[in-house]
Amino acid sequence: MDQASAVDIRKVNKFYGPFQALKNIDLTIPPGKVTCLIGPSGSGKSTLLRCINFLEEYDSGEIRIDGQLIGYDAPGKKSSGRKLREMRRGIGMVFQQFNLWPHMTAQENVAEGLIRVRGLPKADASARAADALRKVGLGDKMANHPARLSGGQQQRVAIARAIAMEPRLMLFDEPTSALDPELVGEVLTVMKTLAGEGMTMVVVTHEMGFAAHVADQVAFMEAGELVAVDAPDRILHQPQDLRIQSFLRTYHERNAF
């Protein structure tokens, strides 16, 4: 990692009509660290994550990537498409539903951004795509279309597609939630490797094990508010806040059998 990004989220608000999805969010995401976002369904985790690469527009406040405001040139003044695309190049994103392009092979999926966004020649892009796929353990599946890959493999292609662009920040939105339990491990392993290399990662997850063992900090959200940010241990094992306690109780009950 030549240089991992830092993200500064200051007083961010987001409305869907009259409904406030994000309430005055303040969060510092240190470079080279893993931040996990947890919280009940509908609490605004995805919304916050998607604001970081401006897939979702926030209404007020600031989100800065390495000091640079994303989505706006100045508060209230949207930046140009070109500038936004420029910033997005440095931010990888992995979705719950993989969102691979079904008409392209694994290798073409990964090469696409290198060709269209980075402007690499096709042969170069293909070689790099192959490298990225080998890195996620899919060296033998490069010619497969997504329909011919398992969920875990598809998600690893999606990760390869993001890392091939050499991002300095990676956003994950419940990357393992759509997977059968036996496929979760292979994806988490790739993510751990990435974290070990010093990538800045923001991970929305229901995998408390991952949060406990890999995260450097855990942020808990509820009803659009950021309730607490702390070391994983202090959120997951000694939570002070009643809302966190109740969330973890439900979580443990659901996972007990």
Added chain:
Amino acid sequence: MEWSVFQQYGPMLLRGFGVTIFCWLMGTVLAMGLGLIIALMQRYGPRPLRWLLQVYIEVIRGTPFLVQLFVLYYGGPLVGLRLDALPAGLLGLTIYGSPYFAEIFRSGFNAVPVGQLEAARAIGMSETNIIRRILLPLGLVSALPALVNFSIILTKETVILSIITVPELMYQVSRMSTETFRYLEANLVLALFFWGLVETISRVGRRLEARITRHLIERV
């Protein structure tokens, strides 16, 4: 039944069939092209333009092709648009078919999962590239059955061009009927030709569909 009339009228009917195919093919391609442009402008254009196109779609869909053709061919010269029968017919088919194709493309685009477009946006792809590389190919795949279906419907609309004297199959069939009083034979030929044409189109359509969805169907 009296089949000897075909010795005399056969070549003429064949020529008519040729013109029918030509009109159908040109009309379909042009209407599809215009429909695609309309669908894209409705998706990405400014609001007033989208509204204007919606009015166009409603008006064209709300009036019979025959009326549109009359207005174009007989009303056109009044505003300085003087067209021969064939170009008028092609233009008519293009205009008539375009809103239907536009709607087919629109729903095809809507069938592309938003997440796949967001994935492209998230790596910094430009909107033009997203349209070219993701939206169009995937939208077309979804739209293909409906596109083929409407193309088949258009084959039969070509007979209306006979009204403005385009020498297509219907025109020749009418001529033969009035000259020989062999109405039944003439119309049987008409039916047979169209059946063959439609059958061919739907076969080609099915092949095309099988071919392009080959990789898209889940077979893990």
